[in-house]
Amino acid sequence: MEKCPVCDSPKFQEILSLDHQPIYQHPVVSADAIKEPYFKDLNYFFCKNCEHCFQKNPAISVLEKLYQDHYYTPRPPDIGVQFQNQFLQTLLERFKVLTPSASILEVGCSAGEMLTKINRLFPDTVLAGFEPNTQTAERASASGFLVYGQFFTNRASQTIKRKFDLIFHRHVIEHVFDFEDFFQAHQNVSHGETVLIVETPCLNWSIQHQSMAAFHIEHVHVFSIMSLKRLLEKHNWYLKAYVETSNGHLIGLFTRVNGRISVPGVGNLFQLSLWIEKNKNVLEKAVHGKKLALWGAGSGGVKVMNYFNICPDIIVDSNPDKAGKTFVGYAQLKIANADVWIEQEFKNSRSWLILVASTYFEEIQQRLGQAGWEGDILNPYSPL
Ligand SMILES: [Zn+2]
Known part of the structure; x- marks a missing residue:
């Protein structure tokens, strides 16, 4: 039975057929040595279960030969760098995974363009790469990187004794024929804290933008966000963050830590009573003789009053429409507009403890800080 290469589901359908597509998409010095065929019909299938898109019978031997022998297209260092820079920015600013002393492996390192950029930023990192094209690998090697x-593959990676802190590949995974082997290789060169970054064309984007760019003979797979997550999960890499770039690339960050929710014990879901008991002590200490203001006239605020059985001196809220109103069951309480109240009590700020029972805790804390508020501020949902 035929099945989806990611989730094994038999529920897939053909979504794209491209007749007479070029097999060789990179210029060669001489075409004489390359035997026909030069063109092939391509059929892409879509898995309804995991939203993966794939070719059913990829031309494996033709492609393997092509990657080894006809894939040498390095370019001057200042051309076509936009996507490299975008990737680097994502690693630096969004994922914050580049550190000065890390050991880094790039799978499919080409002529070492990305490794060179990292090396410039962090000269002390250990940088290594895998590159199957002979000529390109030599070029990367000449730049001083350790290049295989x-x-x-599983076999090739077994010879490496080092475990890398960061492994990344850009536009590699959509070319892979054997995922079991590919991820066994990851296993061989990673440790428990290794971070894996994967960049690949995004199916969601391709469909949304009606783009054909991702569909050509070398792309055996076109991943959706769901299918990429699913495949890596199968190999014990868990998605922690991802970005979809403006040009339709998906960059995912994976770690070995399974972020799935696990319920601590049966019957007492969040051990609420224990949580209340602990936090009640913290709150009592924090108040010690101060007046109590509760910021957040919403469900967060009411729950805090109820959990800790407290009655604040005032409730304040940023929404002016709530000023003057009250809560059912707390008739003695009045709600004031936060801005007005801050102005009124500014001189007495040290005599107040503000409990910010709002999901915007950081924003409110920042706002109070900028205003010069000197009183204590506490998030009652996470004082511990
Ligand atoms: Zn599937």
């Missing part, structure tokens, strides 16, 4: 001129 092979496909990144």
